[in-house]
Amino acid sequence: KILVTGSLGQIGSELVLKLRREYGKGSVIASDIRRPSNHFVESGPFEIVDVMDGTRVVEVVKKYEVDSIIHLAALLSALAETKPLQAWNLNMGGLINVLEAARELELKVFVPSSISAFGPGTPKWRTPQITIQRPSTMYGINKVAGELLCDYYFHKYGLDTRGVRFPGLISYGAPPGGGTTDYAVEIYSEAIRKKSYTCFVSQETCLDMMYMPDALNAVVHLMEADPGTLTCRNSYNITAMSVTPEDIANEIKRHIPSFVIDYKIDPVRQSIADSWPSSLDDSAARQDWGFNAEFDLVEMTKDMLEKVKKKRS
Ligand code: VAH
Numbered sequence: 405k406i407l408v409t410g411s412l413g414q415i416g417s418e419l420v421l422k423l424r425r426e427y428g429k430g431s432v433i434a435s436d437i438r439r440p441s442n443h444f445v446e447s448g449p450f451e452i453v454d455v456m457d458g459t460r461v462v463e464v465v466k467k468y469e470v471d472s473i474i475h476l477a478a479l480l481s482a483l484a485e486t487k488p489l490q491a492w493n494l495n496m497g498g499l500i501n502v503l504e505a506a507r508e509l510e511l512k513v514f515v516p517s518s519i520s521a522f523g524p525g526t527p528k529w530r531t532p533q534i535t536i537q538r539p540s541t542m543y544g545i546n547k548v549a550g551e552l553l554c555d556y557y558f559h560k561y562g563l564d565t566r567g568v569r570f571p572g573l574i575s576y577g578a579p580p581g582g583g584t585t586d587y588a589v590e591i592y593s594e595a596i597r598k599k600s601y602t603c604f605v606s607q608e609t610c611l612d613m614m615y616m617p618d619a620l621n622a623v624v625h626l627m628e629a630d631p632g633t634l635t636c637r638n639s640y641n642i643t644a645m646s647v648t649p650e651d652i653a654n655e656i657k658r659h660i661p662s663f664v665i666d667y668k669i670d671p672v673r674q675s676i677a678d679s680w681p682s683s684l685d686d687s688a689a690r691q692d693w694g695f696n697a698e699f700d701l702v703e704m705t706k707d708m709l710e711k712v713k714k715k716r717s
Contacts, residue, residue, distance in 0.1 A: 405431050407470040409455050409502065410477030411444070412436040414589075415516070415570075415619065417578040419474065422620045424448050433468050436477070453477075455498030461505045472512040474623065475502045481520050481543035482673050483582030488542035495546035496553075503557045503565070512564040514627055515554050517639035519571050519612050520584075521547035524679045531681040533641050533688045540679045554638035566626050567639030569684065574704060575616035576711045584676045587649060588613055592708045595656045595663050596716060604670040607650040610682040614644035615699035615707070622695055629693035636692075641684035644697035645704075655705040 406423055410416045411434035423432040424447055434444055435453035444450055451464045455477045464470070477498050484491030499515065506513045522531055523539040537548045547569075554565035572585025576593070580586035587603050588611075594601040622642050653665040689695035699707070 405433060405468050405470045406472045406474060407433045407435060407465060407468070408474045408476060409435055409453060409498070410475070411450070412438065412440055412578065413476055413581050414573060414575055414578050414583070415616070416476045417444075418575060418616055419476070419620050419623060420444070421447065422624070426624060433464065433470065435464065455501055456494065458501035458504060461501050462508065465505055465509055465511065470509075470511060472514070472627065473502055473506055474514045474627075475499065476516065478546070479543070480581055480583040481541055481676055482584050482586070484543040484546070485541060485672055485676065491542045491546060495543070496549060499550050499553060503553065503563065506565075507557060507561050507563050512627065513554070513566070514623060515550055515565065515567045515638065517547045517551050517567050517569040518544075519569055519680045519684065520544040520676075521551060521569055521639070522681050526681060528681045529683050530685040531641065531683065532685050533636060541676050544679070551638040558637055564631060566629075566634065566637050568622050568626060568642045568689065569639045570619055571612035571614040571643060571684070573614055573616055573619050574708065576708055576715060577616070584673045584680075585611060585613065588647075588652060591649070591652055591656065591665070592705075592712050595660055596709065596712045599660055599662050600664045600666070601653070602666050602668050603649045604668060605649060605674050605677050606669055607665075607667060608648055609674070609677050610646055610648045611677060611680055612643050612645070612683050613647050614642070614697060615704040618644050618697040618699050621698075622689075625693055625695065633692050636688055640689040640692070640695070641686045642689050642695050642697070643684040643686045644699060645701050646683040647701055651701060652705070655701050656709070659705065659709050
């Protein structure tokens with residue numbers, strides 16, 4: 405049985421449905437701090453869980469005899485910069501509660517890291533699996549501390565912790581939740597809705613990005629990997645494409661020739677994006693557990709526009 409925290413977020417809302425398809429509805433307990441819309445309730449068990457309440461986490465784990473936790477509840481980068489103390493408390497307090505519950509009940513834990521775990525001093529191209537990590541954002545500090553904490557629980561208690569460093573994720577399921585890479589999500593729905601988009605980072609901002617189906621496959625493949633093959637648990641670099649808003653806009657124009665993009669830079673999110681790498685070296689993930697992204701910009705754009713159109717009809 406798998407407990408997913410932060411199930412109503414950008415990753416959680418799609419991961420829960422995928423896991424339920426893979427393992428059966430009753431095997432995946434979705435949870436979040438607020439009640440879901442009905443499609444979640446219908447598709448399987450749901451519990452209100454505030455990860456800041458450690459006893460509640462243990463209670464739900466025991467109630468359903470959970471053996472794995474996928475911990476997604478967090479404040480994302482842009483939001484975290486507006487309330488850094490709350491971000492620290494939730495991102496680190498929630499994580500330690502999950503790790504303590506997992507230690508006590510011997511669970512397997514997946515905790516996502518992110519390209520935000522790297523900072524301005526990190527090599528931006530083919531960022532190595534092991535390299536300098538001095539992020540300049542609260543969220544990035546939380547991600548690096550989270551990676552170290554998960555490795556600590558693995559080495560000190562033998563806890564089976566695993567994680568990947570996600571690029572910016574692009575999806576059409578849930579609305580973006582306060583991330584810096586939200587422009588890459590919004591641009592597709594705006595292209596369909598009004599054939600134009602005003603982007604809050606500059607046209608040459610090049611970041612490592614990934615389509616949600618590849619991200620969800622990475623979670624499943626890493627969680628199913630033989631532990632003996634894992635050479636670096638928290639957290640594996642994974643990558644799919646290095647794109648700028650201009651690259652995305654040009655690809656959209658191939659489908660919607662009248663689409664126009666303009667730019668109104670948000671200095672806060674621009675400075676966050678400028679501190680992140682453009683492409684990661686994912687050779688360790690490929691070697692250890694066969695990671696391989698299937699979607700590039702062309703394939704993703706075709707699928708995204710189709711799915712966003714269908715969602716609106
Ligand atoms: C964010 N989407 O923007 C997340 C992610 C790499 C970006 O961590 O905060």
